[in-house]
Structure formats: structure tokens, C-alpha cells
Amino acid sequence: MKPTLMLDVDGVLVHSAHAGSWATDIEQDLGIDPQRLAEEFFAQQWPDVIVGKKALMPVLEECLPTLSPDVRPETFIDYWFSRDSTIDDAVLADVSTLRSNGVAVWLTTNQEHMRARYLMETMGLGDHVEGIIYSAALGTKKPERPFFNAAARRTGDALDRHVLVDDSKTNVTAAREAGWHAFHWTRDQSLLRIFDQLG
Known part of the structure; x- marks a missing residue:
């Protein structure tokens, strides 16, 4: 059975169009x-x-x-x-490859309702993933344990089949404590290499 990729959004799949914060100017x-x-x-x-x-x-x-x-x-x-809407094309390409190999991919993110809808509909990310699991809909956020438990209930997969990729070390630690696999994301990585590590 393939693992389920739980992909963070900001800092992994999506970046600001400006150096630093979207609010720079x-x-x-x-x-x-x-x-x-x-x-x-x-x-x-x-x-x-x-x-x-x-x-x-x-x-x-x-x-x-x-x-x-x-x-x-x-x-x-x-x-x-x-x-705050520049998609990392390399990450998205890896998402496509993983899904073509049977890996379910969910966006797993701290978001409010309007931007979650913007990500999925206006930016079109809904065409590339199974769905989005986000904090405002769950009433809890990463790195809180209830977020990970609720996210796992949403996918219906076992805790140890979830693989979080996140640019926050705090979130990575919390996911591991919740029974998930988790990897800290840096820009020099690829999702395919991460999944290769899982064997």
C-alpha cells in the first residue's frame, strides 16, 4: 500500500512572488x-x-x-x-509523478477559508491533489496534535502511512510525535528523493 503524501503549502508548494514577505511593498x-x-x-x-x-x-x-x-x-x-501565489513547478511536477504511481496527495496546511478556496480554485491546485485539509476547517492547526489526528481521519489512512513534507521543523517534529513520517523541506530537495528514502 502506498503512503499518503501530506504536503504543506506555503514555503513548499507555493511561494511569495517577492523576496521575503508578500507584504514587502x-x-x-x-x-x-x-x-x-x-x-x-x-x-x-x-x-x-x-x-x-x-x-x-x-x-x-x-x-x-x-x-x-x-x-x-x-x-x-x-x-x-x-x-503569495507563485507555484513551484518542480514540486508540482513531482506531485504529478507520485500520483501517477498511486500516491494520494493532500494539501495539509494552516489556512483560513478564503485562501484555501483561492488555492484550490483560482490557482487550480485542486486539479492536482486529492483535496485540502486546513486549519480553519478543522478548528485546530499545525503543530497541535488534534490537527494531525483530524487530518488522518479525513484521509482514512493509518497514521503511519502519512508522510508530511513541511518547511517548519516544529511541524515535522509534531507530526512524528503523532505517528506520521515527516520530512523537513528545504529548497534543494525533491519529493521524489524523499519518497525514495521510504523504500
Whole structure:
């Protein structure tokens, strides 16, 4: 029986189009101070958004007027999602090869609902994987143990048949503790070489 690949998104399959953060030019482009964005949105609101306790749009409607009064939530989301959407073609090619050899591939990621849909529909990743398992839908996130247990229930596969590839060492450690195989991703690797190690 083939293992099931649980593939992280950001930092593995998808990257920012700009060096560093997608928000590198946000002050110049939208008039939003990135430090205030980090403090008032990501530090205060994002922890609840990422696990589905709060919806993204209402939170932005509350936050954005203090950050940049003329920027609508839709404009901010379009800016963010479009600049954080460069697919790694080599990784995607390996995904295709693995699937053609009978490996089920799931995106396994900390995301809120709108970007999860953007990844699968607008970016078209839904055509290349079995599905997406993400934090806002589960109500828990990596590296928490309930995330891994819920993800395994979703695939229906045994814990030790899951193989996480993730750029976070913390997530890799947590996955192993949950009974999964897990590999820390760096840009000089390939998914095919990782699967070769599994024998």
C-alpha cells in the first residue's frame, strides 16, 4: 500500500512572488504600515482567523480603517493572495509523478477559508491533489496534535502511512510525535528523493 503524501503549502508548494514577505511593498502600494499590520491584524486577530473562530472579511472590515482608511477588504485580499501565489513547478511536477504511481496527495496546511478556496480554485491546485485539509476547517492547526489526528481521519489512512513534507521543523517534529513520517523541506530537495528514502 502506498503512503499518503501530506504536503504543506506555503514555503513548499507555493511561494511569495517577492523576496521575503508578500507584504514587502504594501506601504508603498496600499499605504499600510507593515509593522502595524503585523501587530494589529496578524498578532491580535489572525490566531482566531486561522482556526476558523473568526471570518477574515469581518476582521478586515474592523482592522483596515485604522491601517489605511481607503483600502477595502476586497482590495487587501486581492493584493495579498495574488502576491503569495507563485507555484513551484518542480514540486508540482513531482506531485504529478507520485500520483501517477498511486500516491494520494493532500494539501495539509494552516489556512483560513478564503485562501484555501483561492488555492484550490483560482490557482487550480485542486486539479492536482486529492483535496485540502486546513486549519480553519478543522478548528485546530499545525503543530497541535488534534490537527494531525483530524487530518488522518479525513484521509482514512493509518497514521503511519502519512508522510508530511513541511518547511517548519516544529511541524515535522509534531507530526512524528503523532505517528506520521515527516520530512523537513528545504529548497534543494525533491519529493521524489524523499519518497525514495521510504523504500
